[in-house]
Amino acid sequence: MKVPESLSLAFGSEFERLISDFINQEKLLPEETSLGSNRFLSRAVIPHILKLSQLYNREDKSQASSLPAYWKDSSNPQNLRLAYFLYFMPCNLFRMASIWAELARLGFQWKPKRLHGIEFGAGPASGLCGIAAGETFASIQAPQSAQWALIEQDQAILELGSRWAQTYTQSLGKLDWGIRTFHRKIDLKRGFLPKSAPVFNLWLMSYYLNELEISPQDLAPLLLDSWQEHLEEEGLVILMEPALRLQSRKILELRKALLIELQKRKRDDFKILLPCLGHQTCGALENPDDWCHEEVTWWRPPYLRKLDSLAGLDRKSLPFSYLVVMRTRRSREEILPALKRMPENQRHRLVSPAHAEGRDLEFFTCGQDGKKRARYRTEQPIQRGDILLGSQLRGDRNASRVEGSPEVIE
Numbered sequence: 051m052k053v054p055e056s057l058s059l060a061f062g063s064e065f066e067r068l069i070s071d072f073i074n075q076e077k078l079l080p081e082e083t084s085l086g087s088n089r090f091l092s093r094a095v096i097p098h099i100l101k102l103s104q105l106y107n108r109e110d111k112s113q114a115s116s117l118p119a120y121w122k123d124s125s126n127p128q129n130l131r132l133a134y135f136l137y138f139m140p141c142n143l144f145r146m147a148s149i150w151a152e153l154a155r156l157g158f159q160w161k162p163k164r165l166h167g168i169e170f171g172a173g174p175a176s177g178l179c180g181i182a183a184g185e186t187f188a189s190i191q192a193p194q195s196a197q198w199a200l201i202e203q204d205q206a207i208l209e210l211g212s213r214w215a216q217t218y219t220q221s222l223g224k225l226d227w228g229i230r231t232f233h234r235k236i237d238l239k240r241g242f243l244p245k246s247a248p249v250f251n252l253w254l255m256s257y258y259l260n261e262l263e264i265s266p267q268d269l270a271p272l273l274l275d276s277w278q279e280h281l282e283e284e285g286l287v288i289l290m291e292p293a294l295r296l297q298s299r300k301i302l303e304l305r306k307a308l309l310i311e312l313q314k315r316k317r318d319d320f321k322i323l324l325p326c327l328g329h330q331t332c333g334a335l336e337n338p339d340d341w342c343h344e345e346v347t348w349w350r351p352p353y354l355r356k357l358d359s360l361a362g363l364d365r366k367s368l369p370f371s372y373l374v375v376m377r378t379r380r381s382r383e384e385i386l387p388a389l390k391r392m393p394e395n396q397r398h399r400l401v402s403p404a405h406a407e408g409r410d411l412e413f414f415t416c417g418q419d420g421k422k423r424a425r426y427r428t429e430q431p432i433q434r435g436d437i438l439l440g441s442q443l444r445g446d447r448n449a450s451r452v453e454g455s456p457e458v459i460e
């Protein structure tokens with residue numbers, strides 16, 4: 051997925067200064083210069099980054115039950131929070147902003163009177179901050195004024211996140227953004243929100259769903275129940291999850307289950323807008339070993355580059371899986387004008403990198419006709435996430451050729 055340059059460059063030294071001042075104010079560092087201290091980072095931060103990475107990268111379902119306890123279980127909860135805040139928060143912030151930028155590049159415009167957002171499992175408010183960055187660097191003309199609710203089971207990270215969100219949004223000139231925190235553990239037996247909760251028009255879940263012990267088939271009706279009650283007409287839902295096979299397949303299964311549930315309820319007022327460009331059967335799910343994810347690259351904050359090198363990790367490019375759902379009766383082409391009313395069977399998204407095969411580029415595409423390995427002779431550099439408009443694919447799923455002269459939305 052290509053993001054605007056201004057967004058990929060927005061996390062340089064100025065952002066680093068903001069983060070550094072903030073963690074000093076929060077007294078998360080033993081002394082003012084510690085963000086520059088390899089010794090401190092190696093001793094106090096890196097071990098937590100490695101532990102959390104291992105936990106999040108699990109490929110084993112059985113560990114899901116141990117996940118929600120990690121804020122409490124640590125021998126040094128303050129440094130664990132610091133590690134998450136310094137390392138994982140900016141990555142998820144950037145991922146979320148990139149999804150916003152994807153809406154912007156497809157011409158989406160969003161003009162409710164006021165933004166009324168909610169973030170579930172908010173942690174340090176990475177999702178909210180991602181929307182602020184997205185709207186600043188890839189605007190969809192969202193309202194200036196916003197009211198947010200953050201829901202999180204761990205009070206310390208929630209309060210830290212709320213203060214950070216105020217600091218960060220103000221640094222972007224978003225002065226009319228209000229934030230309320232709700233310290234609670236969501237119990238799915240009671241649904242996501244109580245009946246008395248208000249309606250929202252922006253609903254975020256960032257790296258949260260995979261921490262719930264529930265199957266996609268059971269989750270879909272619960273989500274739809276709450277959206278029917280608590281999502282405004284023309285409201286948006288952004289669900290973002292890790293790119294690993296297990297979690298990514300879960301979000302694909304969730305999409306499938308949502309489509310089945312919508313049909314069962316005869317509801318035509320919800321659309322799964324992205325990343326797929328229609329309500330077609332998922333091509334990746336057909337093969338049990340396959341999955342689907344996006345990837346964005348950015349200029350990491352300099353301190354994060356240092357953390358990467360100390361930890362032996364690499365967050366230069368950030369993979370993730372996602373869904374954008376909208377409550378609307380309007381057609382996808384009206385909502386995403388860049389699709390230009392091109393017939394659904396003539397638009398294909400690249401769902402892999404493209405590599406050269408002789409004079410062709412080879413890649414996997416997804417569209418109405420499923421997932422296909424395709425070749426295309428073009429001089430234009432194309433990459434994962436690009437959309438071919440007006441493309442006709444000839445051949446079978448293992449060997450197709452892109453014909454016509456499709457326009458590329460990159």
Ligand SMILES: C[S@@+](CC[C@H](N)C(=O)[O-])C[C@H]1O[C@@H](n2cnc3c(N)ncnc32)[C@H](O)[C@@H]1O
Pocket residue numbers: 118121138139142170171172173174175176177201202203204207234235236237255256257258261262
């Ligand atoms: C991986 S973190 C993601 C945090 C943040 N959304 C982000 O993208 O950086 C998942 C968060 O969900 C919270 N969480 C998990 N289960 C929860 C529940 N049942 N109720 C409330 N919060 C929950 C965890 O405490 C944790 O802070």
